[in-house]
Amino acid sequence: MNIIKVSDLSKIYKTGTMETIALDKVSFEIKKGEFVAIMGPSGSGKSTLMHILGALDKPTSGEYILEGKNVEKLSDDQLAEIRNQKIGFVFQAFNLLPRITVLQNVMLPMSYAGWPIEKREEIAKKYLTMVGLGDRMYHTSNQISGGQQQRVAIARALSMNPAILLADEPTGNIATAQAEEVMAIFQDLNNQQGHTIIMITHEPDIADHAKRIIHVRDGKITGDETNRRPRLAKNFSAKK
Amino acid sequence: MDIFEVVKEGFNTLTLNKLRTGLAMLGIIIGIGSVIALVSLGQSTQLTIQNQIESLGANLLTVNPGSQQNGVIRGAAGGATTLTLDDANAIKTSPSITTINNVSPEATRRSQVTAGRNNTNTEIVGVTNAYMAVHKIEIASGNFINNTDDQSSAKVAVLGPQVVTDLFGEGADPIGQNIRIKGMAFRVIGVTVSKGGSGFFNQDDIVFIPLSTAMKQVFGINYLTSIAMEAKSQDVMTDAQNQVGYFLLTRHKLNNPSQADFSIFSQNDILNTAASTTGTFTALLGGIAAISLLVGGIGIMNIMLVTVTERTREIGLRKALGAKKQTIVTQFLIESIILTLIGGILGMVFGIAASYVITLLLGSPFTISISSIALAIGVSGATGIIFGWYPSQKAAGLQPIEALRYE
Incomplete structure (x- = not known):
């Protein structure tokens, strides 16, 4: 079953009379339960692709179907709803709010969904425990390490049980050992729980953890390969 | 959320x-x-x-002389001499005026007043005993001017507290002392209770003398500068204004209100003016x-x-x-x-x-x-x-x- 279907997707930026083609008629499909890495050098258009897949931006032309629903023509508020319900973001810069607790950060998407506070707290605690931060829930984000912050961000991304987990250079700002932990959590989520994960990266070592690698260059897909033997992240039990 | x-x-x-x-x-x-x-x-x-304003007296109506208009020629305002003591007495005794309690004929001028080495420029008001009731004057010490003083044109004076301070010093007791107005000696027989106010509106900077003394001997006039009246209640103020107005028109042999050689102010008018001023x-x-x-x-x-x-x-x-x-x-x-x-x-x-x-x-x-x-x-x-x-x-x-x- 296709969770994402993208056809002839283009994005053109206009600055004055200059036109920059960031995406040039890109088409692909992603099935439920896949772990896909989108690889490419900077300026390849992978970030633009990730913004469109994340409903943060609209394509200039083409079609984007997420769980059977056309996304490209929705209004701003409808896109906000899609981001809230269907997509879990993990950013390179973590993007946690510094002045509220880790627990409140994880609860944020659920509060925009209008869920009652008891339910929000219960779910947030469950996911924080899952990523191994059950004892850090009442810290603020500047009291914990970068790797821990990224795990909080993963818990936040999972909280709404989204259709896809969208990670933009998730290991770009953290140390190698902690990057291993994050990859271990992703593999666990994908293998054990069947989450669909799309990860943008420019590091081949990180992309090697995914089951499928799409190569992007100059706004076009230059390769789409199945990774027969994904590298296994070192023994981190996400459930501890 | x-x-x-x-x-x-x-x-x-x-x-x-x-x-x-x-x-x-x-x-x-x-x-x-x-x-x-x-x-x-x-x-x-x-x-x-x-x-x-309310302390000036309750339900106060004041008739002031005004210039008479004769065709297009209007006489000088202020110096009008159209109100007389007879007018005041007629208002008091007329059976057609039913809404008035007290009538106080008054003659007022500013003048220099001296006591020993001190002097002040103040308002001299010639009054009858009715003034006290109409203007709600209270006496702090001594007596107010009575009818005998007025009939005999006695040279007696009642002082406002401000005048006492100016002439005799603060808190002094001036009763029995003499003050001089236009060279004539007046014996102080009373001091009024302070009513407050300041500047042009100082109700304490005032000297009362008998009306007959004021008109004949001090000012040398045969007319009044105002007639103050107390209406029986707040509700009849307008009626009182009309009754007195038409009565005076008839007495002055005038046909319609536009020719009136006097004007009538009610306390309400003053209150309204003051309210609109302070409101602004x-x-x-x-x-x-x-x-x-x-x-x-x-x-x-x-x-x-x-x-x-x-x-x-x-x-x-x-x-x-x-x-x-x-x-x-x-x-x-x-x-x-x-x-x-x-x-x-x-x-x-x-x-x-x-x-x-x-x-x-x-x-x-x-x-x-x-x-x-x-x-x-x-x-x-x-x-x-x-x-x-x-x-x-x-x-x-x-x-x-x-x-x-x-x-």
Whole structure:
């Protein structure tokens, strides 16, 4: 079953009379339960692709179907709803709010969904425990390490049980050992729980953890390969 | 997210930068505070003036001579000589005038008064005993002028407290002493109780002498400068004005009111004039204070705009996580309303305290109207909405990717 279907997707930026083609008629499909890495050098258009897949931006032309629903023509508020319900973001810069607790950060998407506070707290605690931060829930984000912050961000991304987990250079700002932990959590989520994960990266070592690698260059897909033997992240039990 | 949570989060955000929050609030505190203080001060002044006018006498009607109009030629105003003692007596005895209790014929001039080495320029009023009842005069010591004094043109005087202070020194007892008016010696027989007032409106800077003495010996005139009357009640003031007016027209052989050689003022007229004057004064003060409130509001808007810029990344993140436009608008509006509402309440306390202290110092009555409190709360809340609206729209209009990229 296709969770994402993208056809002839283009994005053109206009600055004055200059036109920059960031995406040039890109088409692909992603099935439920896949772990896909989108690889490419900077300026390849992978970030633009990730913004469109994340409903943060609209394509200039083409079609984007997420769980059977056309996304490209929705209004701003409808896109906000899609981001809230269907997509879990993990950013390179973590993007946690510094002045509220880790627990409140994880609860944020659920509060925009209008869920009652008891339910929000219960779910947030469950996911924080899952990523191994059950004892850090009442810290603020500047009291914990970068790797821990990224795990909080993963818990936040999972909280709404989204259709896809969208990670933009998730290991770009953290140390190698902690990057291993994050990859271990992703593999666990994908293998054990069947989450669909799309990860943008420019590091081949990180992309090697995914089951499928799409190569992007100059706004076009230059390769789409199945990774027969994904590298296994070192023994981190996400459930501890 | 329910509104309670948004408010709680707004509070948390605002307490993060206490100095900035405090300074932004200060504008509103000063604005609301000065509106409340100045309006209450204006109302207090209004009340003071009202009390003073009412202390002139209850249900007072005053007939003043006016120039007679003859065709297009109008005689000189002020120097009119059309009211006589006979007019006053006729009003008193006429069976057609049923709404008047007391009639006080009066002749007034300003003159120099001396006592020993001291002298003052004051108002000399020739009166009969009726003056006391009509103008609600109370005697602090001695007696007021009685009918015998008037009939015998006695050279006696009753002084207002201000004149006592000017001529004999503060708190002195002048009874039995002599004062000189236009070279004639008058024996002081009484002092009146202070009625207050100041400047042109000082009811204590006054000397009473018998009416006959004043007209024949001091001023040398055969007419009155005014006739004061007390109507039987507040309700018959208009009737009294009409009865006296038509009676005098007939007596003066005039056909219609446009030819009248006199004018009648009721205390209501004076009260209304004073009310409209002090009302303008209050509005003016309130207007000036409102400008400071406006400046305070602009301060809030400035701070909110800075906040929006500073928190661009946060807004981007919130939108990425599913916050809709309205959610962001609400968040920032609530923050600015919290700012102005707390500022408004503090300003109200400050304004009430300030007006209490000022009225205490001025010795005028302290008044705080519920309406000015409601106004303060309403206006400060509205200020938050008005000046928070643009920044919150700006925040909500940010595109999530641009906001997330913002450094």
